[in-house]
Amino acid sequence: MTSGNNGASTPEDDDPFGYLYADGQANGAQPPSGGYGYPNAVNRVRAVGQRQYGQQPTAAAPQIPQQQGGYGQPNAHYAAPETHPGGATTVQQTSYSGGSGNGRGRGPNTKGLLIGAIAVVAAVVIGISVAMLGGDDDKGDSNNDAASTPTQSQSADSKPSSDSSAGAGKEELPKIDAKALRLDGGAATASDFKGAKADGGVYVTNFNQVGAKVTWSVSDIQKAGTYRLYVRYGIPGKDANATLLVNGTANNQPLNMENFGGTPEGDWEKGWKTTWANVNLNKGTNTVEIACNEGNQCDLVLDQLWVQ
Incomplete structure (x- = not known):
């Protein structure tokens, strides 16, 4: 290469987008048909979604525009209804998921359930104990009554006191x-x-x-x-x-x-x-x-x- 001679090709010939310029078109630059700009290009690029591994080529799926901005940031293409003339004022409702302040869900209060279960068991044990004590007292009274015998002041053939009191006021008829x-x-x-x-x-x-x-x-x-x-x-x-x-x-x-x-x-x-x-x-x-x-x-x- 000598001074004034640019060689076989010029830098614009290496530009993959040379076909967009007048001088590139004059030098034979063409829109890409399988590679970038020029024949025999080996970098063949397909649109996203045109082909997946192991599947036959299908029509390109329409791309859904992504929301701009990060989570919690306003969208540049969105304006709230109340910002437009005549727009209605809305009230944003916040649902409570029962989560704690750290954003994690709150599980059941196992400590409270354990205390409640212990209280129920204690009540049942106390009730059974009272019933058993009462049953023993009744059994003892019945045994005492069955085994009772006349004392020295009460003969076996004496009448009950209730009959004696009733007979005291009863008229002896002729x-x-x-x-x-x-x-x-x-x-x-x-x-x-x-x-x-x-x-x-x-x-x-x-x-x-x-x-x-x-x-x-x-x-x-x-x-x-x-x-x-x-x-x-x-x-x-x-x-x-x-x-x-x-x-x-x-x-x-x-x-x-x-x-x-x-x-x-x-x-x-x-x-x-x-x-x-x-x-x-x-x-x-x-x-x-x-x-x-x-x-x-x-x-x-x-x-x-x-x-x-």
Whole structure:
């Protein structure tokens, strides 16, 4: 190369973008078709996404423009709506993910869960202990009751204190045997057949005639009121009845002496029964009469009378 001779090529011939200039075009520079600028270039460049390893060539995927600026930096191509005329004012909401100040997520409070579990176990243990102590106390009381025996101050046949207190205020009501009754109208006493509960087995007989009557003077009535008069009688296996009078006044209904149970007729020993009627007694002494009047069926014997 000599002065004034630039040689076979000029620097613009080496410029890969020489085809963009007039002098480059004049020297034969061409747009790249497989390399940079000139024929036989070995650097063959393809657009991004044109071909991937192991795949057939496909059309170039459209490139998505990337957001300019780093995270948290404003985008030069974006303007908030409120910066435009008539734009609406928006309120940015920040969601709370429960993370700590260092940006990491906050896990469950294992310490609190452990304390709660210990408290539950302690409560269950205390409850079981209380139940076991209470069960032992009950069992001990039952054993003491079962093994208790009368003491020196309490005999085995003594009545409970509750019964004694109730009996202290309870009225002792009168009772009388047949032979202690006043007899009128041909009534008499006898002890021919068995079964009477009166003293000596004595009962009132000869009662099956109009006018026959027994009278009981009932004394020591502590309080006026309605009482129940019981009469034990005997019949020969057939129904009977009599008139009941209290303090001279006859009851509306006859004293019923039916053949309850249907004992055989004529069998006096199996014919003992008990009947009752309500009577109004005054405080003090009252008169009770059982009479055989017209219309009564008086084939019977009388054993005992008592008030309840």
